[in-house]
Amino acid sequence: MDRLLFLLAAGLARGAVLALFALSLVIVWRAARVVNFAQAAMAAAAVYAAFHATAATGSYWIGLATGLAAGALLGAAVERGLMRRLPAHAPLPGIIVAIGLVMVLQAGLAIAFGPEHRPMHPPFSQRPFVIGGVPLLSPYDLFTLGAAAAVMAALALLFNRTPLGLRLRAAAFAPETARLAGVRVPRMVALGWALSAAAAALAALLLVPTELGLNPHAVDLLFVNAFAVAVIGGLDSPAGALLAGIGTGLLVSLVTGYASASAAPLAVLALMTLVLLVRPGGLLAAKEARTA
């Protein structure tokens, strides 16, 4: 029982990170109908910016802010410099360019900083609180949960409760109509990419200190799991990303704890297959997403 509680608590923190990264994929999908396969490499680049800012200043928080800013700038730059120039209404060029971008970014990071893992230190202890003899969440787990929840809540408020959010949603759902309604669609799409890349950067910044450390491929597994989460949730559903993220985090934690870490990716794949067999569009997909 103690072990189960510990694994559930650990899964919750892992799930929050997964949900946040999946949400970043959902934001881009909604804004541009592109699965951004470069999201992991872009997030890794942002984490390198954070790593060097922290090393230069000695402040984790300055590093965090730098990483988020770098992520947002990189997201906007990729949209303005690459994605905007691709033919509209054809998903394949976007996917090919994203995969090419992965190669360029990861090779560039390896050339610039080397392939070795660089340890990143969390701002809070990773030693779990022990309650009733059961080790549960650590201060860093609580920070991770709080940060991910705060950002997801802020994004939900932004999209659903603000005039800017209405313009973002209008541009995403019907670009032609949005233009006629006076919405500057390209600006909104670029902003969507920036928000998405910043959210992915935060997820990566929260994850990397708990893993082996930073290298150009440090975010790859997070991307694979988060992509599965986004598909399970419904690809264009922020609520689906949250639900599937937490569920998948718990699943990964339980399978890792009771079976082995190498079985966890298989469990995620099995969950995705099962969900898609029952609900081909994902758990909370809108009708449009299934045919898009």
Next chain:
Amino acid sequence: MTPSPPRLAVSGLEVAFGGLTALDGVSFDVRPGETVALIGPNGAGKTTAFNAICGLVKPRKGTVHIDGRPAPARTTRLLAAGVARTLQGLGLFDRLTVLDNVRAPLIALRDRDADAKARTVLDDLGLTGLADRPAGALPYPERKRVALARALAPRPRLLLLDEPAGGLGPADIDALAETVDRLDCAVLLVEHHVDFVMRTADRIVVLDFGRVIATGTPDEVRDDPAVEAAYLGVEAAA
């Protein structure tokens, strides 16, 4: 005293798609408070004319002036110039609520009273009870009204209606005609429903193969032999 310029002045408009000339020297105007119908058989160039006015297609030649000034090159600046448009295919934000659909252009214009103005328009068009429902979940006639409400919300000086009566039943067309009659802005409409056009339009411009073949009041156009041959005659025979 200098007479005020027409709300919309289209002069010598030419649009071509590859080798196909869609509009060939089209000229007409719409004066303040006037309702002008642009009619013609399928493929005559009506929607292309709308798209050229809105900046969605680039004319090869010709000019479009709104209130005496060149129409904005960017579609997004059209609203600020006082022009709103509905689309043939409705073009609603299906997943947004009716209220958000109507608020969207006001938000884009950074109108501080967006919410109140949107609700007023919904009230005028009998849509208040549907404000919080997703637009995509409504029956077709209500969706048409939402599209009209969204176009009217920013209180345009010129309203472009693309087939507003299309797909509506007689009762809804009557209600729409009454709404259009009540509008105080200039209206340019494209429509196939001849009775609706005859009832609402002050003037009619008839296009055929991208050219203006007749202009006049509904009675003048009805009696024009060229129009009968190109369009109304076919309707009458049917």
